[in-house]
Amino acid sequence: xxxxxxxxxxxxxxxxxxxxxxxxxxxxxxxxxxxxxxxxxxxxxxxxxxxxxxxxxxxxxxxxxxxxxxxxxxxxxxxxxxxxxxxxxxxxxxxxxxxxxxxxxxxxxxxxxxxxxxxxxxxxxxxxxxxxxxxxxxxxxxxxxxxxxxxxxxxxxxxxxxxxxxxxxxxxxxxxxxxxxxxxxxxxxxxxxxxxxxxxxxxxxxxxxxxxxxxxxxxxxxxxxxxxxxxxxxxxxxxxxxxxxxxxxxxxxxxxxxxxxxxxxxxxxxxxxxxxxxxxxxxxxxxxxxxxxxxxxxxxxxxxxxxxxxxxxxxxxxxxxxxxxxxxxxxxxxxxxxxxxxxxxxxxxxxxxxxxxxxxxxxxxxxxxxxxxxxxxxxx
Amino acid sequence: xxxxxxxxxxxxxxxxxxxxxxxxxxxxxxxxxxxxxxxxxxxxxxxxxxxxxxxxxxxxxxxxxxxxxxxxxxxxxxxxxxxxxxxxxxxxxxxxxxxxxxxxxxxxxxxxxxxxxxxxxxxxxxxxxxxxxxxxxxxxxxxxxxxxxxxxxxxxxxxxxxxxxxxxxxxxxxxxxxxxxxxxxxxxxxxxxxxxxxxxxxxxxxxxxxxxxxxxxxxxxxxxxxxxxxxxxxxxxxxxxxxxxxxxxxxxxxxxxxxxxxxxxxxxxxxxxxxxxxxxxxxxxxxxxxxxxxxxxxxxxxxxxxxxxxxxxx
Numbered sequence: 251x252x253x254x255x256x257x258x259x260x261x262x263x264x265x266x267x268x269x270x271x272x273x274x275x276x277x278x279x280x281x282x283x284x285x286x287x288x289x290x291x292x293x294x295x296x297x298x299x300x301x302x303x304x305x306x307x308x309x310x311x312x313x314x315x316x317x318x319x320x321x322x323x324x325x326x327x328x329x330x331x332x333x334x335x336x337x338x339x340x341x342x343x344x345x346x347x348x349x350x351x352x353x354x355x356x357x358x359x360x361x362x363x364x365x366x367x368x369x370x371x372x373x374x375x376x377x378x379x380x381x382x383x384x385x386x387x388x389x390x391x392x393x394x395x396x397x398x399x400x401x402x403x404x405x406x407x408x409x410x411x412x413x414x415x416x417x418x419x420x421x422x423x424x425x426x427x428x429x430x431x432x433x434x435x436x437x438x439x440x441x442x443x444x445x446x447x448x449x450x451x452x453x454x455x456x457x458x459x460x461x462x463x464x465x466x467x468x469x470x471x472x473x474x475x476x477x478x479x480x481x482x483x484x485x486x487x488x489x490x491x492x493x494x495x496x497x498x499x500x501x502x503x504x505x506x507x508x509x510x511x512x513x514x515x516x517x518x519x520x521x522x523x524x525x526x527x528x529x530x531x532x533x534x535x536x537x538x539x540x541x542x543x544x545x546x547x548x549x550x551x552x553x554x555x556x557x558x559x560x561x562x563x564x565x566x567x568x569x570x571x572x573x574x575x576x577x578x579x580x581x582x583x584x585x586x587x588x589x590x591x592x593x594x595x596x597x598x599x600x601x602x603x604x605x606x607x608x609x610x611x612x613x614x615x616x617x618x619x620x621x622x623x624x625x626x627x628x629x630x
Numbered sequence: 631x632x633x634x635x636x637x638x639x640x641x642x643x644x645x646x647x648x649x650x651x652x653x654x655x656x657x658x659x660x661x662x663x664x665x666x667x668x669x670x671x672x673x674x675x676x677x678x679x680x681x682x683x684x685x686x687x688x689x690x691x692x693x694x695x696x697x698x699x700x701x702x703x704x705x706x707x708x709x710x711x712x713x714x715x716x717x718x719x720x721x722x723x724x725x726x727x728x729x730x731x732x733x734x735x736x737x738x739x740x741x742x743x744x745x746x747x748x749x750x751x752x753x754x755x756x757x758x759x760x761x762x763x764x765x766x767x768x769x770x771x772x773x774x775x776x777x778x779x780x781x782x783x784x785x786x787x788x789x790x791x792x793x794x795x796x797x798x799x800x801x802x803x804x805x806x807x808x809x810x811x812x813x814x815x816x817x818x819x820x821x822x823x824x825x826x827x828x829x830x831x832x833x834x835x836x837x838x839x840x841x842x843x844x845x846x847x848x849x850x851x852x853x854x855x856x857x858x859x860x861x862x863x864x865x866x867x868x869x870x871x872x873x874x875x876x877x878x879x880x881x882x883x884x885x886x887x888x889x890x891x892x893x894x895x896x897x898x899x900x901x902x903x904x905x906x907x908x909x910x911x912x913x914x915x916x917x918x919x920x921x922x923x924x925x926x927x928x929x930x931x932x933x934x935x936x937x938x939x940x941x942x943x944x
Contacts, residue, residue, distance in 0.1 A: 267648075268648070269648040269788065269789065270648070270650070271648065271650050272647075272648060272649060272650030272652070272653060272681060274650065274681050274682060275650040275651075275681065278682065278689070292686070292687050306641075306643075308645065309643060309645040309792070309794045318684075319680055319681070319682040319683065319684045319687065320681060320682040320687070321687075322682075322687035324684045324685070324687070364648075366646070366648070367645050367646050367647060367648070368643060368645050368646075369643070369866075369867055371866045371867065372643065372866065372867040372868050373643075375866065375868060375869070376639075376641055376868070377868070377870060378639060378800055379636075379637035379638075379639055379800045379920070380635070380637065380800075380802060380806070380810055380919060380920045380921065381920070381921055382889075382890065382891050382892065382920075382921045382922055382924075383869075383870035383871065383922075384862075384871065384875075384877040384890050384891060384892055385877075385890070386860075386862045386864065386866065386869070386877060387864075387866060389860075389864065390860060390862055390877060393860030394857075394858040394859050394860045394877070394878075394879055395858065395944070397858045397859065397860065397903065398857075398858045398903075398944040401858075401903055401937075402941070402944070443863070444861070444863055445863055445864045446860045446861070446862055446863065446864060447860055447861035447863065447898065448860070449860070487838045489838070489887060490837075490838035490839050490887070491823075491826070491828035491829075491830065491839070491886035491887045491943075492828070492839075492886065492942055492943070493887075494944065495944060496944060
């Protein structure tokens with residue numbers, strides 16, 4: 251496997267409704283920034299990989315076909331990836347594999363969601379015959395498992411609010427973030443409406459329109475490079491007897507494989523920044539444990555000690571994360587791109603000083619798809 | 631074997647499309663009884679206009695007025711129109727190359743019968759009286775050598791609504807079928823994996839862990855334990871139960887996997903993990919092949935189950 255690197259990143263200004271652009275225009279806003287960042291032109295791109303969450307979200311079957319012109323994919327290999335909410339991460343990994351394998355030299359990875367064209371909560375709660383219609387979107391799905399985590403770990407109630415306040419404050423330093431709330435506090439989060447008890451309004455990701463793009467190359471194109479040290483993906487069924495929804499096996503297995511491939515034995519000491527898919531605040535401590543940054547039941551202590559703040563031992567979501575911007579299909583690739591930006595030193599006001607190794611992480615479905623990568627400033 | 635139970639599943643949503651600068655111009659102009667194309671880098675005029683060039687991928691800017699008349703370049707006869715198609719009588723889907731365009735537009739031609747239409751036939755747009763800024767502002771094309779109606783003034787459009795309606799027949803699996811027929815008699819039928827011996831309720835065609843058919847059928851009682859739950863306070867489109875309500879995972883006694891159901895008969899703040907519950911059935915005359923025969927679960931009054939008894943089912 252030959253080395254591959256992220257050589258350019260781009261994203262849109264995320265917002266609840268980007269009514270000024272078509273889906274094509276939304277994608278191009280991210281693509282044009284990524285290609286300018288990489289200093290490449292269309293003739294430099296060998297293949298395009300598009301990531302998008304379920305088609306019911308925009309009601310467009312196979313959007314990669316009608317977007318081919320906008321993606322610059324005419325006459326080139328064009329592949330669509332779909333692994334629910336983790337799809338942005340899987341898209342990065344698929345694009346990386348096309349370069350690492352030697353099939354292509356430079357690949358453009360793009361992911362998007364235009365949530366304003368539909369209603370994801372509706373699309374995730376279609377009542378099928380013969381069943382009990384108690385499903386209530388992603389929040390309704392994940393809230394019981396958050397409750398299980400709180401019970402199992404005996405975490406104090408304010409941990410979720412701490413994560414939300416931190417991520418929203420970080421988002422205020424990110425010019426592209428949908429939500430910018432510099433004055434948010436733990437108390438104001440705790441005072442917000444309880445939506446899906448135990449998940450409050452301010453502990454919930456927004457619904458965003460947005461896109462993200464990265465250029466992955468076998469050689470640097472403009473000097474800067476985030477070298478891909480490891481990638482991993484794992485999957486498990488949505489439900490089976492004995493399934494651990496708090497600490498899914500697929501996530502544990504993916505993380506183990508990732509750290510091994512990256513040559514990392516102590517993630518908490520060796521990783522300088524982490525962009526972890528946290529759509530509901532409590533998933534920060536849950537995934538810290540699932541990823542092996544802490545022992546089981548200890549993740550919340552890292553959060554509580556302030557160690558996941560920018561300047562802490564492991565800054566988590568310095569970009570503001572999914573809690574600040576959630577164009578679902580793009581959210582995973584945003585995590586991957588933000589990790590790359592940290593090690594390239596291009597993260598601006600939310601840059602973690604001296605970041606040399608960073609994690610990008612995404613999960614999707616009912617915590618059943620996991621995709622992650624480790625990027626570093628040093629060529630392996 | 632009888633056919634498995636099936637029921638209609640209708641999924642519909644009025645999707646909105648923000649058009650952006652190119653399709654926005656095209657649809658605004660259709661509202662004005664004008665057809666607008668765009669010139670590509672190779673000089674070709676694309677109708678409908680493309681936002682990005684298929685050759686260079688660059689954004690295109692040079693709009694070109696084309697006629698509302700043109701030539702049929704290919705066609706297919708539709709003897710029995712379907713729901714949502716432009717005409718409710720037999721018509722032709724046709725590729726129409728408008729005068730001044732280099733590409734063809736797909737639209738309906740109201741040709742009466744297949745022997746009236748031919749490749750090379752001249753057509754003109756039949757404009758709709760009330761135009762909203764949509765491709766259906768052209769009601770269809772008709773066979774004619776004459777010019778189409780003159781343009782008229784209208785405001786710009788930036789959004790369109792595109793309703794999507796899907797009609798499915800949802801069929802139960804052969805394994806689900808006896809479970810559903812059991813529900814019609816008030817019985818809760820589960821199946822056990824012959825390999826790992828886990829009991830699945832509802833039953834599956836195969837054990838997701840071992841991949842073998844779950845053939846051993848067993849009947850469960852309607853009592854169980856709340857493993858975990860959430861209180862749904864948020865209203866949303868398509869919701870069937872008015873909030874607030876408690877959506878709870880119920881682990882029936884003897885089962886190895888919990889399922890989601892509704893919990894009533896207790897204030898949301900008093901619901902606990904480990905709470906013992908029993909089913910409250912709807913009146914027998916309302917029973918059908920559905921879990922909705924159980925109207926809800928309510929606390930049974932038994933002491934809470936110890937955490938260890940359900941901690942492996944979270």
